Amino acid sequence: MRADLHVHTHASSKPVYPALKRLGCPECFSAPERVYEMARARGMDFVAVTDHDTIDGAMELVERGCDGVIVGEEVTVHFPEDQCRLHVLVWGISPEQHEQIETLGLRKDVYAFSDWLREQKLAHALAHPLCAQNGRLTREKLERCFLLFDAFETLNGAHTTWRQRELVERLLDSLTDAKLTALAARYGMAAPAPGSSRKARTGGSDDHAMLSLARTWTGVPLLERERMVSPEVFLRRLMAGRGVPGGAEASAAGVAHQVATVGAHFYSKRFHEGADAHTQALASRLARFAGVEARRPTRKELWIEAIRRRTPLSRRRSLPLTRALRECLPQALEAFPDLRSRLTPDADGPPMGEHERMAELFDSLAPKLATALAPELSRALRKGDRAGVADVAMSFAVMAAAQAPHVGMLFYQNKERRLLDELERSLDGARGEREEPxxxxxxxxxxxxxxxxxxxxxxxxxxxxxxxxxxxxxxxxxxxxxxxxxxxxxxxxxxxxxxxxxxxxxxxxxxxxxxxxxxxxxxxxxxxxxxxxxxxxxxxxxxxxxxxxxxxxxxxxxxxxxxxxxxxxxxxxxxxxxxxxxxxxxxxxxxxxxxxxxxxxxxxxxxxxxxxxxFTPGVDVETFHTRRADPAVWRGCAGVSPTSVKVLSIGRVSVEKNMPLLEKAWRKAHTELVARGVEAELIVVGDGPHRKRMEKALRGRGAHFLGFRHGEELSAIYASSDVFVFPSETDTLGQVALEAQASGLPVLVSDRGGPREVVEDGVTGLVLPGDDAERWAGAIVEMVVDGERRRRMGADAHLHAQQYSRERSFQDYWMAHVEAWRGAGVREEAVATPASLWRSRPLTPAR
CATH class of the missing domain: 3.40.50.2000 (Glycogen Phosphorylase B;)
Known part of the structure; x- marks a missing residue:
C-alpha cells in the first residue's frame, strides 16, 4: 500500500519562499480534487493532504466523500528557548485536535507539542529533518528531536538530496536506547521508553504544483492474503516502523520548477487579462509548460495589436527576445519529443514535471537565444540606436531572470551545508584537528x-x-x-x-x-x-x-x-x-x-x-626531455635550416610578453652573428597581436614564425633547439622556461617576474635586465657562438629541471588545498560527550 504523505493544496495559502512573500503570491494553487485525482491515477492507495497549519484542503475531500483520504497537517512549531522552527507532519488528525494545537499554544513549544502528540496517539514525522527553516537548526537541536519524535521523513521530494537522505539514514541507524538515554541526561529531558531508538521512516513529495505529486511516497507491506487496509491500519503500521520510503529524491531543478509553476498561476490570475494580445499569446504558450491554462488571444485580436504597434505614435514594441523565442523554441523542442508530447491536456502532467529534461531543454535553448540576440545588439550599436541597445539588454536581463529560480533553489538546498559537514564528521568519529572527509x-x-x-x-x-x-x-x-x-x-x-x-x-x-x-x-x-x-x-x-x-x-x-x-x-x-x-x-x-x-x-x-x-612548480619531465630531440622535425617547418643554431621562443607573441625587446635584441644579434659568419635562426612558436609587426621587422633576418605547435611535435622542437629566450616581465612562473630546461636548453630570462626563480643564473641560463636589448643581444650571441658553454649549461638545465617533477608539484599543490580546508573550518568547541557517541554502525537500507 502506498501513500504520498506530504502534499499541499491551495489551502496552503501563505507563501514560504521570500520572493513569493514579497509579491503576495500564495505558495500553492492546486485544487484538492485535482490533487486527489492525480495521486490516485499515479498509483497511490491513499491520498494524504498536509497543508501548512490547516486541514481545510483535506476536509474539502472528506466533505466530497472521497475514499482513502488521510487528513493531515504540516504543523509549524518552535523551540521556546530560541525560536528554532520545525515542521512536523501529523496524520489522522481531527478538526477538534487541529483546534487544540492553536488553543493550547502548542506551536510555540515543541516540547509540549511532542507530549500532546503522544497523548493523542497521532501518527507523525519530523518533516525534512535537515532543512533549517529559519537558520537556527543545529546538531544539538537535532539530537533533541530524536527524543521528541517517533518518526522522521527521510525522503522528501523537494528538500532531501541524496546526501541528506544518506546522512539522516546513518543518524537514525546509529541510534541506540543507551545513546538516547545519554542525550536525555545531557539535555535534562525525560528518559525515553525502551525501544524508542527504532524510529519510523516516511517519504513524501512535498508537492506544491502537481509536478512531483506521487513521485515520492511511503509504502507499507500488506500481510498475507490482505488486499486492502484502512487508512488507520496503514498509519498504525507506519508508526510501528514498517514504512518504506520510495521514489524520487529532491533536485534544485524540481523545486525551481515548482516555484516557476506557482509564479505562472499567479501571473495568469493577476496580470494576464491586462496584457496586450502579443504578450498573451507568448505567455499562454509558455504557461502550458507548467500546466497552466491561460487565455489565448484570437487571430483578430493579434491582427489589431499588430496594427497598433505599426502606428507612428505607438510606444509598444516587442523585445527582441520575443522574436528569438518564437524562432528558437520550436527548434530546441525538436530534440525533446517527450516534452513536446506533454504539452497536450491529456498528458500525465506538464513538461515541467520532467525536471532533468526541462533543465536540459533550457540549457540547449539559452545558447540559441543568445546567438539570435547577438546580431541585434551589433546592429543597434552600429546604428547608434540607444532604444535598440536597451531592448537587447532587457532581453538578456529577462534571460538571466528566468534562471533566478534555478540558481536560487541551488543556494537554498545548500544552506545547511555546514551542518551536514558537522554531522558527517561526528558520525565518522572525527575529533581534534579538522581531518579530510x-x-x-x-x-x-x-x-x-x-x-x-x-x-x-x-x-x-x-x-x-x-x-x-x-x-x-x-x-x-x-x-x-x-x-x-x-x-x-x-x-x-x-x-x-x-x-x-x-x-x-x-x-x-x-x-x-x-x-x-x-x-x-x-x-x-x-x-x-x-x-x-x-x-x-x-x-x-x-x-x-x-x-x-x-x-x-x-x-x-x-x-x-x-x-x-x-x-x-x-x-x-x-x-x-x-x-x-x-x-x-x-x-x-x-x-x-x-x-x-x-x-x-x-x-x-x-x-x-x-x-x-x-608551492613547488612542476613540469612533465617525460614529455619535455632531451631524448625527444629529432632533427627531422625541422623538415615540416618551411625555410628552417637543419644545420643552424636555433634560438627558440615559445609563448604569446604580444607586448605584455616583452616581445618588442626580443625583436630589437634579435635584430642586433643577427647582425653580429652574420658578421662573424655564424648561421643562427630565431624560431618563434605561438601567436598573438604583435606577430605581424614582428614578422615584418625581422623579415630577412633569420626569423621563422611557426604558429601553434602541439604534442610530440612541440616536444621535439624544444629538444631539437639550442637556446631558449623568454623576456617576459609579467609571468609569475613562465612554464615554458621549465619545459625548455627539462628539454636540455639553457634559458635566458628577465630579472623581473617569476621565471628567474627557476633558473640558476650562470649555471642553467642567464638572468638579464628586462629593459636592456643590448644585454640580451650580447647574451644571445655568446650562447650561439660558444657551443661548449651552451651544451654544458643545457645539461645542467636538464638535471636542474628534474627536481620540478609534476608528481612533486601535485603533492605540494594538493596539500595546500588540504591546509586551506582545515584552516577554513571553525575549530569546534569540545562537547560534553565524546564524539564516539555518534559513530555510526554500518549503513543499512531503509526499513
Whole structure:
C-alpha cells in the first residue's frame, strides 16, 4: 500500500519562499480534487493532504466523500528557548485536535507539542529533518528531536538530496536506547521508553504544483492474503516502523520548477487579462509548460495589436527576445519529443514535471537565444540606436531572470551545508584537528583556459592528470569552444555566447552557462573550490563557492595589472586592474603562488601574508626531455635550416610578453652573428597581436614564425633547439622556461617576474635586465657562438629541471588545498560527550 504523505493544496495559502512573500503570491494553487485525482491515477492507495497549519484542503475531500483520504497537517512549531522552527507532519488528525494545537499554544513549544502528540496517539514525522527553516537548526537541536519524535521523513521530494537522505539514514541507524538515554541526561529531558531508538521512516513529495505529486511516497507491506487496509491500519503500521520510503529524491531543478509553476498561476490570475494580445499569446504558450491554462488571444485580436504597434505614435514594441523565442523554441523542442508530447491536456502532467529534461531543454535553448540576440545588439550599436541597445539588454536581463529560480533553489538546498559537514564528521568519529572527509577531499577547479596553448592551461591539465593517476578527486570545470581533450574529471560546457577578443583573435571571451555549471558542481558537492583564472568561468567558480559554503583557493598565475599596464600603456588602467584583482582575492581563503617572488606582488594587491602560500612548480619531465630531440622535425617547418643554431621562443607573441625587446635584441644579434659568419635562426612558436609587426621587422633576418605547435611535435622542437629566450616581465612562473630546461636548453630570462626563480643564473641560463636589448643581444650571441658553454649549461638545465617533477608539484599543490580546508573550518568547541557517541554502525537500507 502506498501513500504520498506530504502534499499541499491551495489551502496552503501563505507563501514560504521570500520572493513569493514579497509579491503576495500564495505558495500553492492546486485544487484538492485535482490533487486527489492525480495521486490516485499515479498509483497511490491513499491520498494524504498536509497543508501548512490547516486541514481545510483535506476536509474539502472528506466533505466530497472521497475514499482513502488521510487528513493531515504540516504543523509549524518552535523551540521556546530560541525560536528554532520545525515542521512536523501529523496524520489522522481531527478538526477538534487541529483546534487544540492553536488553543493550547502548542506551536510555540515543541516540547509540549511532542507530549500532546503522544497523548493523542497521532501518527507523525519530523518533516525534512535537515532543512533549517529559519537558520537556527543545529546538531544539538537535532539530537533533541530524536527524543521528541517517533518518526522522521527521510525522503522528501523537494528538500532531501541524496546526501541528506544518506546522512539522516546513518543518524537514525546509529541510534541506540543507551545513546538516547545519554542525550536525555545531557539535555535534562525525560528518559525515553525502551525501544524508542527504532524510529519510523516516511517519504513524501512535498508537492506544491502537481509536478512531483506521487513521485515520492511511503509504502507499507500488506500481510498475507490482505488486499486492502484502512487508512488507520496503514498509519498504525507506519508508526510501528514498517514504512518504506520510495521514489524520487529532491533536485534544485524540481523545486525551481515548482516555484516557476506557482509564479505562472499567479501571473495568469493577476496580470494576464491586462496584457496586450502579443504578450498573451507568448505567455499562454509558455504557461502550458507548467500546466497552466491561460487565455489565448484570437487571430483578430493579434491582427489589431499588430496594427497598433505599426502606428507612428505607438510606444509598444516587442523585445527582441520575443522574436528569438518564437524562432528558437520550436527548434530546441525538436530534440525533446517527450516534452513536446506533454504539452497536450491529456498528458500525465506538464513538461515541467520532467525536471532533468526541462533543465536540459533550457540549457540547449539559452545558447540559441543568445546567438539570435547577438546580431541585434551589433546592429543597434552600429546604428547608434540607444532604444535598440536597451531592448537587447532587457532581453538578456529577462534571460538571466528566468534562471533566478534555478540558481536560487541551488543556494537554498545548500544552506545547511555546514551542518551536514558537522554531522558527517561526528558520525565518522572525527575529533581534534579538522581531518579530510572519510571519502577524501574533493576539489572543483574553475578555469577560463584549458584547451588553449598556454602555461596556465597546461598546468591545469597536468594537475587534473596527476589527480586522476593518484586517486584524488579533482574536477575541472571550463566553458569554451576550443577543443578540449575529454577526461573523467574534465567538465567542459558549451558557452552561451563566445566572442573573439579584439587584438587577440586566437582567444575568446565566453559567457558560460552558469546554471548548468552550478547544477553539475552541486551534484559533485566539492569541499574546496579552486578559481584558476579571473574570467567569467572563474567568477562562476566564486558563485559556486558561495552556494556551497566552501572555501576558495586560487593560483596567482598571471600578473594581470602589469599585463594591462603594458598592453594599453596606461598606468591608471593597471591600477584599476589591480584593484579588481584584489577585490576578487578578498574572497579567497588561500592564494597560491608558483614562485616566492610572486608573494610580494600578491601582498601589493591587499592580500594578507598569512593567506599567501608558495608551492613547488612542476613540469612533465617525460614529455619535455632531451631524448625527444629529432632533427627531422625541422623538415615540416618551411625555410628552417637543419644545420643552424636555433634560438627558440615559445609563448604569446604580444607586448605584455616583452616581445618588442626580443625583436630589437634579435635584430642586433643577427647582425653580429652574420658578421662573424655564424648561421643562427630565431624560431618563434605561438601567436598573438604583435606577430605581424614582428614578422615584418625581422623579415630577412633569420626569423621563422611557426604558429601553434602541439604534442610530440612541440616536444621535439624544444629538444631539437639550442637556446631558449623568454623576456617576459609579467609571468609569475613562465612554464615554458621549465619545459625548455627539462628539454636540455639553457634559458635566458628577465630579472623581473617569476621565471628567474627557476633558473640558476650562470649555471642553467642567464638572468638579464628586462629593459636592456643590448644585454640580451650580447647574451644571445655568446650562447650561439660558444657551443661548449651552451651544451654544458643545457645539461645542467636538464638535471636542474628534474627536481620540478609534476608528481612533486601535485603533492605540494594538493596539500595546500588540504591546509586551506582545515584552516577554513571553525575549530569546534569540545562537547560534553565524546564524539564516539555518534559513530555510526554500518549503513543499512531503509526499513
Amino acid at each position: 572519510a571519502r577524501g577531499l574533493r576539489v572543483a577547479v574553475f578555469t577560463d583556459t584549458l584547451g588553449d596553448v598556454n602555461g596556465v592551461a597546461r598546468f591545469v591539465r597536468d594537475m587534473a592528470g596527476q589527480a586522476e593517476a593518484s586517486g584524488r578527486e579533482l574536477h575541472v570545470f571550463t566553458s569554451t569552444r576550443v577543443n578540449v581533450e575529454p577526461g573523467p574529471n574534465i567538465h567542459c560546457f558549451e558557452p552561451v555566447l563566445a566572442r573573439k577578443i579584439p587584438r587577440y583573435e586566437h582567444l575568446e571571451v565566453v559567457a558560460p552557462p552558469v546554471t548548468a555549471m552550478l547544477r553539475r558542481v552541486d551534484a559533485l558537492q566539492p569541499d574546496i573550490v579552486h578559481v584558476s583564472t579571473p574570467g567569467p568561468v572563474g567568477m562562476t567558480g566564486l558563485l559556486a563557492a558561495k552556494m556551497l559554503r566552501a572555501p576558495v583557493v586560487g593560483v596567482h598565475h598571471t600578473d594581470f595589472p602589469a599585463y594591462v599596464r603594458m598592453l594599453f600603456d596606461d598606468a591608471a588602467l593597471g591600477q584599476a586592474a589591480a584593484k579588481l584583482l584584489g577585490l576578487m582575492y578578498e574572497r579567497f581563503s588561500t592564494v597560491l603562488t608558483r614562485t616566492r617572488g610572486s608573494i610580494e606582488s600578491v601582498e601589493a594587491l591587499g592580500v594578507e601574508r598569512s593567506r599567501i602560500r608558495a
